[in-house]
Amino acid sequence: xxxxxxxxxxxxxxxxxxxxxxxxxxxxxxxxxxxxxxxxxxxxxxxxxxxxxxxxxxxxxxxxxxxxxxxxxxxxxxxxxxxxxxxxxxxxxxxxxxxxxxxxxxxxxxxxxxxxxxxxxxxxxxxxxxxxxxxxxxxxxxxxxxxxxxxxxxxxxxxxxxxxxxxxxxxxxxxxxxxxxxxxxxxxxxxxxxxxxxxxxxxxxxxxxxxxxxxxxxxxxxxxxxxxxxxxxxxxxxxxxxxxxxxxxxxxxxxxxxxxxxxxxxxxxxxxxxxxxxxxxxxxxxxxxxxxxxxxxxxxxxxxx
Numbered sequence: 001x002x003x004x005x006x007x008x009x010x011x012x013x014x015x016x017x018x019x020x021x022x023x024x025x026x027x028x029x030x031x032x033x034x035x036x037x038x039x040x041x042x043x044x045x046x047x048x049x050x051x052x053x054x055x056x057x058x059x060x061x062x063x064x065x066x067x068x069x070x071x072x073x074x075x076x077x078x079x080x081x082x083x084x085x086x087x088x089x090x091x092x093x094x095x096x097x098x099x100x101x102x103x104x105x106x107x108x109x110x111x112x113x114x115x116x117x118x119x120x121x122x123x124x125x126x127x128x129x130x131x132x133x134x135x136x137x138x139x140x141x142x143x144x145x146x147x148x149x150x151x152x153x154x155x156x157x158x159x160x161x162x163x164x165x166x167x168x169x170x171x172x173x174x175x176x177x178x179x180x181x182x183x184x185x186x187x188x189x190x191x192x193x194x195x196x197x198x199x200x201x202x203x204x205x206x207x208x209x210x211x212x213x214x215x216x217x218x219x220x221x222x223x224x225x226x227x228x229x230x231x232x233x234x235x236x237x238x239x240x241x242x243x244x245x246x247x248x249x250x251x252x253x254x255x256x257x258x259x260x261x262x263x264x265x266x267x268x269x270x271x272x273x274x275x276x277x278x279x280x281x282x283x284x285x286x287x288x289x290x291x292x293x294x295x296x297x298x299x300x301x302x303x304x305x
Contacts, residue, residue: 003116004171010112011072014105015250017156018073020140020174024059024066024166030135031057037201044205046214055130062131063123063166068173070109070165071133071140073151074102076253077159077245080237087266087298090209090231091159093282095253102126102163110165117169126163133162141174147199148187148235154180157242180241187235193224196235208232212294213286222297229266229294230283266295 001009004021011019034053043049055061059069076098078091092098103126110122125131134151138144143153143160152158181199188196195206204210209231211219219225236242248254269277271288278284283291 022139073160157245
């Protein structure tokens with residue numbers, strides 16, 4: 001097996017469903033789009049997006065001697081069981097923090113590469129790092145950025161956690177994926193708040209996920225969050241490429257008993273119960289207070305006494 005094939009094979013052995021390689025080329029187009037997005041105020045209270053915007057699109061500022069990017073994706077899909085008259089928790093929040101899972105696997109991959117090539121140096125990035133995950137995933141051929149701004153893969157859909165390994169060694173790049181959304185606009189049409197103002201443009205301040213996860217204060221119109229307690233998957237659930245999505249096999253992403261939680265159980269949940277049920281999950285990471293406030297809004301929207 002050639003060096004590149006060994007690396008990609010190891011990535012799949014570690015549990016990554018997708019893996020590809022690209023060159024760390026600066027993208028002035030993506031940098032310009034980010035600046036325009038920030039100028040419009042679409043980041044809302046997410047001040048971290050405003051820090052060092054050039055760093056996000058120019059990897060030379062993130063890792064000076066970077067020569068290659070290994071982009072990876074891991075499927076986290078579970079049956080959403082979305083019902084309009086029941087409280088909803090986004091699929092991604094039902095399992096353990098994916099950042100730790102992906103980082104650990106990428107560290108194993110880096111250790112493997114160092115055994116193959118001792119002079120190799122690498123830097124890992126997952127979500128919280130100031131890099132454009134979707135840009136590198138697209139360039140590495142993992143998928144394309146759909147009209148809902150998420151990376152979509154033809155085979156496994158868009159319920160994908162992304163991560164990168166930046167290396168100081170050159171590896172032959174893969175071919176970037178082309179856009180397969182065509183004239184479909186189901187994700188735009190289903191968004192109840194109009195957060196997808198146009199294809200590929202998300203106004204986070206209108207997004208239910210932002211309102212229920214990132215915003216420090218409830219929306220002026222609390223009916224906007226509808227039945228959502230934490231996050232929103234509507235633009236993914238409706239996507240044709242998720243129609244036949246397969247269930248994740250990663251143990252850390254299993255949802256526990258969130259499916260069984262009716263609204264009355266959410267309402268009566270004490271802080272101790274909350275910690276007992278959701279400690280170690282993304283939902284638990286954001287805390288009882290935020291969850292409780294969102295439950296109250298959802299309860300009112302569902303007209304439950």
